[in-house]
Amino acid sequence: MRELRAITEGVRTVFEASGYGEVATPALEYEAVLARGDASAAEPAYRLFDETGNVLVLRSDMTIPIARVVAARYPHAEPPLRFCYFAHHYRSVRTGRGQAREELQAGVELVGAPAPEGTAEALTVLCRSLDAAGLEGYRVGLGDAALYPALLDGFGIGHEARRQLVHELVTRDFVGLEREVAALGLGPEAAALLLRIPQLRGGPAVLDVPAGPVADAVEGLRRVYAQLEPAVADRVIFDLGLSRPLGYYTGEVFEVYDQALGSPIGGGGRYDDLLGRFGRALPAVGWALNVERLHIALVGERGR
Amino acid sequence: MTQRLTIAVPRGALFADTLTALDGLGIDTSEVRANHRKLLFEDVGIVTMRPSDVPTYVEAGAADLGFTGKDVLMEQAERDVYELLDLGYGRCLMVLATVAGDDPAQEALRRLGVMRIATKYPRIAARHFERTGRQAEIVEVKGSVELAPLTGLVEGIVDLMATGTTLRENGLVVREEISVATARLIANPVAHKLKAEAIDDVVARLRAR
Numbered sequence: 001m002r003e004l005r006a007i008t009e010g011v012r013t014v015f016e017a018s019g020y021g022e023v024a025t026p027a028l029e030y031e032a033v034l035a036r037g038d039a040s041a042a043e044p045a046y047r048l049f050d051e052t053g054n055v056l057v058l059r060s061d062m063t064i065p066i067a068r069v070v071a072a073r074y075p076h077a078e079p080p081l082r083f084c085y086f087a088h089h090y091r092s093v094r095t096g097r098g099q100a101r102e103e104l105q106a107g108v109e110l111v112g113a114p115a116p117e118g119t120a121e122a123l124t125v126l127c128r129s130l131d132a133a134g135l136e137g138y139r140v141g142l143g144d145a146a147l148y149p150a151l152l153d154g155f156g157i158g159h160e161a162r163r164q165l166v167h168e169l170v171t172r173d174f175v176g177l178e179r180e181v182a183a184l185g186l187g188p189e190a191a192a193l194l195l196r197i198p199q200l201r202g203g204p205a206v207l208d209v210p211a212g213p214v215a216d217a218v219e220g221l222r223r224v225y226a227q228l229e230p231a232v233a234d235r236v237i238f239d240l241g242l243s244r245p246l247g248y249y250t251g252e253v254f255e256v257y258d259q260a261l262g263s264p265i266g267g268g269g270r271y272d273d274l275l276g277r278f279g280r281a282l283p284a285v286g287w288a289l290n291v292e293r294l295h296i297a298l299v300g301e302r303g304r
Numbered sequence: 305m306t307q308r309l310t311i312a313v314p315r316g317a318l319f320a321d322t323l324t325a326l327d328g329l330g331i332d333t334s335e336v337r338a339n340h341r342k343l344l345f346e347d348v349g350i351v352t353m354r355p356s357d358v359p360t361y362v363e364a365g366a367a368d369l370g371f372t373g374k375d376v377l378m379e380q381a382e383r384d385v386y387e388l389l390d391l392g393y394g395r396c397l398m399v400l401a402t403v404a405g406d407d408p409a410q411e412a413l414r415r416l417g418v419m420r421i422a423t424k425y426p427r428i429a430a431r432h433f434e435r436t437g438r439q440a441e442i443v444e445v446k447g448s449v450e451l452a453p454l455t456g457l458v459e460g461i462v463d464l465m466a467t468g469t470t471l472r473e474n475g476l477v478v479r480e481e482i483s484v485a486t487a488r489l490i491a492n493p494v495a496h497k498l499k500a501e502a503i504d505d506v507v508a509r510l511r512a513r
Contacts, residue, residue: 094382139497139498141497172384172385172386172387172493173386173387174386174387174388174389175387175388175389175390175488176387178390199504201496201497201500202500202501237497237498237500239497255497257494257497257498258494259494259498261365261494262363262364262365262366262492262493262494262495263363263365263384263493263494264493264494
């Protein structure tokens with residue numbers, strides 16, 4: 001616990017210095033409330049009933065509970081609102097894989113701050129938090145959740161084909177993506193773009209793609225990048241294929257990587273439509289770090 | 305940042321073709337070819353292992369890239385790895401086979417409502433029978449699957465077939481073709497971002513073979 005505590009204390013110092021106030025929400029939420037935020041959050045790992053037969057779930061994510069808190073308790077507060085949390089969330093596991101059902105997350109939600117400034121602030125606080133925790137070799141992948149959908153819209157891809165293409169992308173199957181794109185019978189240029197764009201990742205040169213349908217998303221990424229201080233900008237890897245498992249993201253999304261760990265340490269993004277579903281329409285951005293995975297990465301880095 | 309890659313190579317049916325592909329990338333595989341007991345070849349960034357272990361090492365990041373069969377990936381569909389390239393070699397068919405003559409699996413299904421199927425690929429088999437709306441009891445075996453229907457353990461088997469010789473020699477015939485499997489190049493999701501240049505270079509050169 002001492003090592004974990006050192007990580008959370010370091011991160012907490014950054015949260016406080018950046019003006020983020022800590023909030024706590026219950027681990028138990030009404031299923032109907034989470035489902036209002038995102039249909040996939042309505043597939044929680046643990047469901048139970050209360051004494052009057054309501055369905056309760058153990059939260060699988062902190063963003064939706066905080067969206068609810070903003071609408072219910074801060075209906076008139078002047079934005080931007082800055083929240084942070086250290087909270088457990090609950091998820092299903094694959095047996096025998098050493099995965100915990102309960103995970104500690106440290107995160108922030110910045111409400112009422114649109115892109116690019118809001119996104120740039122969130123990324124800055126993210127990098128400062130990782131620095132405070134002592135992680136050295138990390139990088140932040142930066143993409144846009146609206147980019148591939150815009151590309152699909154631009155080529156007029158129908159609903160069924162679209163579902164299939166997004167499935168291949170989310171399951172990280174580029175062989176499947178190539179097969180599905182070929183089956184669409186598009187021109188060679190369109191087919192090449194649908195395949196190539198989600199595989200583009202690297203420095204700012206990645207953003208020099210043919211404008212067309214992805215122009216807005218790429219311009220958005222450029223604007224965010226322009227706002228970043230050098231220490232943060234140096235950590236960024238643009239990733240035009242980045243997709244996050246939750247469906248409520250609307251714009252820039254990001255993920256934290258470190259050489260010492262084979263899976264992401266955390267991530268987040270913009271969710272400009274989510275708060276409106278709870279009665280206070282404000283643009284927002286947030287992220288969460290998995291504290292236990294951050295701990296593993298730190299130990300891994302120091303072992304090298 | 306270092307862009308050195310660690311590559312997981314399966315010993316078994318895909319071994320020879322995979323080493324040839326690695327030769328094409330300019331990786332010196334002579335020691336790997338010469339030494340059948342050694343597993344880790346640090347100088348050239350190669351680790352060798354049982355084919356079905358490749359996704360395990362790549363998902364965990366113990367290897368950045370891996371060569372494995374589509375059959376293995378289908379059986380371990382929950383693995384969080386990128387599937388980057390269909391390498392084309394190692395082509396096999398996943399088939400449902402029974403003893404020759406009247407189809408005993410059909411017969412069991414008709415009279416008993418359920419058939420017993422032995423396989424090393426329980427998830428692929430279960431999915432196939434679910435999709436085709438048939439009740440099957442899946443019996444997982446580790447060794448030679450062909451033995452199971454000959455001894456009355458099961459009525460049929462789901463297995464990977466390269467040439468069909470083993471099936472024929474055991475008096476078994478193919479009743480259904482389930483899917484085609486070829487060798488695939490897979491990548492760890494974090495390495496795919498942090499070592500993008502090196503990985504894209506490998507993909508481009510393997511694609512141009």
